Amino acid sequence: MMFGRTPKEKEERRRLPLWYRAVSFSVTLLAVAAVCFCGVLAIIARMGEEGKSVFGTVILRVESESMEPTFLAGDVLAFSEYDGGELSEGDIVVFRAPYGVYEGLLITHRIVGVAEKDGEAVYTTRGDAAQNPDTWELGGEDIVGVFEKKLPLVTSVAGYISSAAGSMLVIGLPVLLLIGVLLADSLLSKQLEKRAEEGNGTHGDGPAND
Numbered sequence: 629m630m631f632g633r634t635p636k637e638k639e640e641r642r643r644l645p646l647w648y649r650a651v652s653f654s655v656t657l658l659a660v661a662a663v664c665f666c667g668v669l670a671i672i673a674r675m676g677e678e679g680k681s682v683f684g685t686v687i688l689r690v691e692s693e694s695m696e697p698t699f700l701a702g703d704v705l706a707f708s709e710y711d712g713g714e715l716s717e718g719d720i721v722v723f724r725a726p727y728g729v730y731e732g733l734l735i736t737h738r739i740v741g742v743a744e745k746d747g748e749a750v751y752t753t754r755g756d757a758a759q760n761p762d763t764w765e766l767g768g769e770d771i772v773g774v775f776e777k778k779l780p781l782v783t784s785v786a787g788y789i790s791s792a793a794g795s796m797l798v799i800g801l802p803v804l805l806l807i808g809v810l811l812a813d814s815l816l817s818k819q820l821e822k823r824a825e826e827g828n829g830t831h832g833d834g835p836a837n838d
Contacts, residue, residue, distance in 0.1 A: 644820055652813050659806040684709045686773035687782075688722055688734060694755030695720075695736060704782040705736065707773025715739055715751060720775035723753070726764050734772065737762060 686707040690699045698720070699705065707722050715721065722736045740761055741752030749768065754761040 644817055648817070648820060652817070656806075656809055656813065659802070659809040663802040663806050665802075685776075686722060687779075688736065688773075689783075690736060692755075694757050695738075696757045698738075698756045699736065699778070702783060704779045706776045706779055708776050709773050710768070710771045712768050715742065715749070715771070715774070717742055721751075721753070721771050722773045722775070723766055723771045726766065726770050728763065736775070 686709055688705050688707060690701055690703045690705065693701050705722075710721070717739055719739045720736065721739060722734055725731050725733050725735055735753075737753035737755050739751050740754045743750050743752070743765075745765070751766040751771070752761050753764075753766060
């Protein structure tokens with residue numbers, strides 16, 4: 629195996645053919661990368677359910693049809709964390725509803741109006757699928773992030789991991805692949821070591837030259 633070898637095992641490993649060590653390292657590295665990649669995608673997909681912010685980026689999964697056809701329910705989106713800068717009509721933002729039945733919930737809508745109130749900018753929003761604007765006016769303190777891009781690959785993963793079977797497919801399969809690669813490597817390396825020992829033994833037991 630690649631991990632946790634004793635000094636003796638490391639020495640035996642160095643005696644294996646160079647081509648085998650190169651192939652073994654490459655395949656194991658790819659398997660580890662697959663596990664890490666799927667793990668990161670799964671974590672991001674879970675973050676999208678909660679609107680988590682990481683390193684200035686807010687990840688959010690669309691839960692309704694209010695922004696169709698721009699976004700579909702289930703799409704995972706990336707937003708740059710709002711820093712209080714100027715916003716314009718047409719910008720898509722995620723915000724916390726300031727009052728009403730959705731108070732405190734994260735909502736993704738488009739800005740359709742910008743005004744000034746008591747020296748501060750206020751924003752009117754509307755879902756692309758709606759005819760009328762939202763009833764609230766938003767201040768900068770209500771806005772969480774500004775839309776950057778869709779994350780289609782994460783959207784697909786989020787759809788899979790919503791079920792137990794999907795979680796096993798996204799996380800369990802790469803882990804099983806890694807375990808299989810490590811076990812196969814261990815068995816093959818032992819076979820190569822055994823053949824090398826047998827070859828050295830046959831050479832040493834041959835008739836001596838007078």
